[in-house]
Amino acid sequence: MAGESCHSRSLSWLARSCIPADPARHTAVPISMPSTTNLISSTNPASEEEEESPISALPDDLLLECLARVPRASLHPLPAVCLRFASLLASDAFLHLRRARGHLRPTLLALSVPSSSSHGSTFARALIHLDASRPDPAEVAALPLPAPLLNLHCHGGDASSNAFAHARVVAVGREVFVIGRGATLRVDALTGSARSCAPTLFPRKKFAAAATADRIYVAGGSSRTAAVEEYDPAADAWRVVAQAPRRRYGCAGAVAGGVFYVAGGVAVSSSSPGGGIEACAAGTVDALHLASGAWGAPRAVPGGGCVVGACGAGGHLYVVASHAAGLSFWRLGVSGRGGAWVPLEAPPVPSGCVVGLGVAVRVAMAGVGAAGDRIVAVVNASPVRRGHGVGGAAVPLQGLVLVYDVAGGGKWTCAPDLPHGFRRAACVAVEC
Amino acid sequence: MAAPESGDGNNGAARMVTLISSDNTRFEVEAAAASLSQTLQLTILDGGGGGGDGIPLPNVDSATLSKVLEYCIKHAPAAANGGAPNATAVDRAELERFDNEFVNIDQSVLYSLIMAAHNLEIEGLQSLVAKKVADMIKGKSPMEIRRTLGFPDPTPEEQAEMNAHMLEYGWAYE
Numbered sequence: 001m002a003g004e005s006c007h008s009r010s011l012s013w014l015a016r017s018c019i020p021a022d023p024a025r026h027t028a029v030p031i032s033m034p035s036t037t038n039l040i041s042s043t044n045p046a047s048e049e050e051e052e053s054p055i056s057a058l059p060d061d062l063l064l065e066c067l068a069r070v071p072r073a074s075l076h077p078l079p080a081v082c083l084r085f086a087s088l089l090a091s092d093a094f095l096h097l098r099r100a101r102g103h104l105r106p107t108l109l110a111l112s113v114p115s116s117s118s119h120g121s122t123f124a125r126a127l128i129h130l131d132a133s134r135p136d137p138a139e140v141a142a143l144p145l146p147a148p149l150l151n152l153h154c155h156g157g158d159a160s161s162n163a164f165a166h167a168r169v170v171a172v173g174r175e176v177f178v179i180g181r182g183a184t185l186r187v188d189a190l191t192g193s194a195r196s197c198a199p200t201l202f203p204r205k206k207f208a209a210a211a212t213a214d215r216i217y218v219a220g221g222s223s224r225t226a227a228v229e230e231y232d233p234a235a236d237a238w239r240v241v242a243q244a245p246r247r248r249y250g251c252a253g254a255v256a257g258g259v260f261y262v263a264g265g266v267a268v269s270s271s272s273p274g275g276g277i278e279a280c281a282a283g284t285v286d287a288l289h290l291a292s293g294a295w296g297a298p299r300a301v302p303g304g305g306c307v308v309g310a311c312g313a314g315g316h317l318y319v320v321a322s323h324a325a326g327l328s329f330w331r332l333g334v335s336g337r338g339g340a341w342v343p344l345e346a347p348p349v350p351s352g353c354v355v356g357l358g359v360a361v362r363v364a365m366a367g368v369g370a371a372g373d374r375i376v377a378v379v380n381a382s383p384v385r386r387g388h389g390v391g392g393a394a395v396p397l398q399g400l401v402l403v404y405d406v407a408g409g410g411k412w413t414c415a416p417d418l419p420h421g422f423r424r425a426a427c428v429a430v431e432c
Numbered sequence: 433m434a435a436p437e438s439g440d441g442n443n444g445a446a447r448m449v450t451l452i453s454s455d456n457t458r459f460e461v462e463a464a465a466a467s468l469s470q471t472l473q474l475t476i477l478d479g480g481g482g483g484g485d486g487i488p489l490p491n492v493d494s495a496t497l498s499k500v501l502e503y504c505i506k507h508a509p510a511a512a513n514g515g516a517p518n519a520t521a522v523d524r525a526e527l528e529r530f531d532n533e534f535v536n537i538d539q540s541v542l543y544s545l546i547m548a549a550h551n552l553e554i555e556g557l558q559s560l561v562a563k564k565v566a567d568m569i570k571g572k573s574p575m576e577i578r579r580t581l582g583f584p585d586p587t588p589e590e591q592a593e594m595n596a597h598m599l600e601y602g603w604a605y606e
Contacts, residue, residue: 053543054582055565062546065558066565080574082583083597121602146602193601 064088068097072127072432076141076192089191095174098190099431106130106368107432108376108401109171109189110418110425111178113164114145121145123185125192126422127432128415130368130376130403138419141192148196149183168209168253169426170216171366172233176428177216181205186233189430200229201238208253208262210312212290217241217260219288220248223268228260228288242293246281252319252365256312256332259296260288263319264307282306283321285332302341303328309363313372314406320347320363320377325356327363329404347377347404348412353397355381366429373407378418378427398423449481451501457494458486461501465508470553491551496544499537503557506530511556535564539582 055066067078067088079086088094098104108128122142129136164180171177171189178185182203187194200218207221216231228242244262251265267281283306287296301307305321305328312318317332327346333339347363349355361381368374381397399418405411418425447463451472463481467473472487481487489497510527535542542561549557568580577583586594 053540055539055543055546055568056578056581056583058543058546062550062562065562066546066569069559069563069566070569071566074570074572077572077574077577078569079601080598081577082586083594086597144602147599149602195601 060084060088061093064091064093064097068094068101068103072103072190073139073141075190076143079188079191079193086193090188095190104431106374107189107430108366108378108415108427109176109430109432110378110422110427111169111176111185111187112422112425113167113178113180113185123194124421124425125187126419126425128401128418130374130415130429136416138416138422140419140422143187143192143194146185146195149185164426166206167426168207168218169428170209170211171428171430172211172214172216174430174432175233176430177211177231177233178426179204179209179216179218189432197233198231198236198238200231201240202227202229206250206265208248208251208265210253210255210260212255212258217253217255217288217290219244219253219260219262220251220265223247223249228262242288242295244288245286245295245298248281248286251281252307252310254310254312254317254319254365255290256317257315258290259317260290261310261312261317262286262288263310285310285317285319299332299341301328301330302343308361309365309377311365311367311375313367313375315372318344318365318367318375318404320365322355322359322361327355327361344404345410345412347379347402348414349379349381349397350400353381355397358384360384364427366427368403368429369431371407373405375404375406376415376427376429377402377404380423399425447482449476450486451481451497452486452488453492453494453497454490455494457497459494459497459501461505462508464512465501465504468504468507468511468554468556470555472552489552492548493544496541496548499541499545500548500552500554500557503534503560504554506534507556531560535560 055063058066067085070078075089079089095104106129108130110126110128112124112126114123121144123145125141125143127139162181163183164178164185167178167180169176169178174189176187176189177197178187179200182199184197184199185194186197202222202225204218204221207218209216209218211217214233216233217228218231219228226244226247227240228244229238230241231238246267247269248262248265249268252263254261254263263285264282283304284298284300285307286298288294289296301319301321303321303323305323307319308322308327309320310317319330319332321328321330327349329344329346331342331344333342355361359381360383361379363380364378366376368376379397379400379402383396399422401415401417403413403415405413418427448460449463449466449472451459451461451466453459463476466481467476472481475481475487492500507527510523535545537545542564545557546561546565549561565581569577572580
């Protein structure tokens, strides 16, 4: 009888599953058949109504209202409760409700995926809120790895065991894609639930990656191909959309104003199988116009620096370049053909940390929020040769999180550092 | 407190309305309290619910309606002040204490309240009861949530389907 009342709402077996077969108070571990429906003389004074209606019998929209109010730290077990929960949590309605209730904040999400089987069956997620007003400490959670990746880790050879060692990470809406060498992980930023999806057509390492609202683009990171690949999350499929003018390795990617930028790194030759360095491409930016598939003329960042980080925000390209001494920060105005580089305030580096010759600098950057009025940059710098020469005395810089406020006068502020264990993590800005 | 209609109480300044539960119990309350319900507010503004007519609520039983009205009567003064900008901290603390106590109830009562708050569109109550459920979920494992919210045990087929899904996502299903 109660079964029929539930049936109309949902499609799967869960419709039947949510029928109150037992009073909510029963404590037996529900594995086998419930022995008897023993309504142990409830101390409930309002015993006029005999029907027991557990919360699980609520219609979807009302259950969603409840789920939307669960604190984020308690969200990750929820998709495992039942398939109905999983589909409710994955819905756009859930995201909209959480936004309406003020539970979504601009956040830096850092993912640390184990690079070999020895690291176990979980990966780690750290969240750092980017609200300057509320500098909370980072929220860290260990999350289970999907079975296909687990198998890859456990049974794969040397090639696959380091699939995520230099992974790139981009966000499409609430979904975060961790693109490794021959493996891709798709993580829901809100619940942390992850599953594996299609790897890039060509294996890549230290490549450029960036996302539009509904597509992901990758380029570089291989001496064997110049192909630029496009990923459609809905179809879970990659395809080649262009051939890059240079085969860059160690490059950064960004999308801004309908252009996919591939910046920095070194250009490798296809003729020498070992991937010999052909020419220094470190200070230039290649631009692929996504609608037409045409490449613009390469643009060199002024001042002769090497591009070490790039992102798009509010229709503009932003890059960080490293120089003989220090860093510089630029915006490329894309109004009209070409545009011009605008110098901006350089990211502040703490005193005692040397950034310059002999120091390898990596800056993971991302535009924050739909309006792109802020930019987050995660700075890592370490001496190229430890204990020798120039870099030896320098204090390495690890997991420094900086936020640039585009709208509020162009100033950098410090957010909490990435926690230990996340120094090499892939970072992306999300709303969660 | 809400009381079954007995004929008294129409002599005061406050306008009273009568609400009739699904099991035909009559409740007489101040219009201001009943108007916390968006659904009732329209009827009341139209002049309904007064005199001997009453507003029938076929979806709400008397036990639930009496609980709903307890909430409305408590919250009506603050609501009348337009969200009570000048409410004292003591008043707010008192309302908070009342709310906490109010949702400390059996799950089937909570279920009925959620349905009633939704049907009657009482915004504050809707968010109070949803928050209560969220608190019941907070910090629990999937199996604990299943137990807490009264999910029945899955059949072996359901379990198999769930397991396949879990495997894809790597979720541990205890």
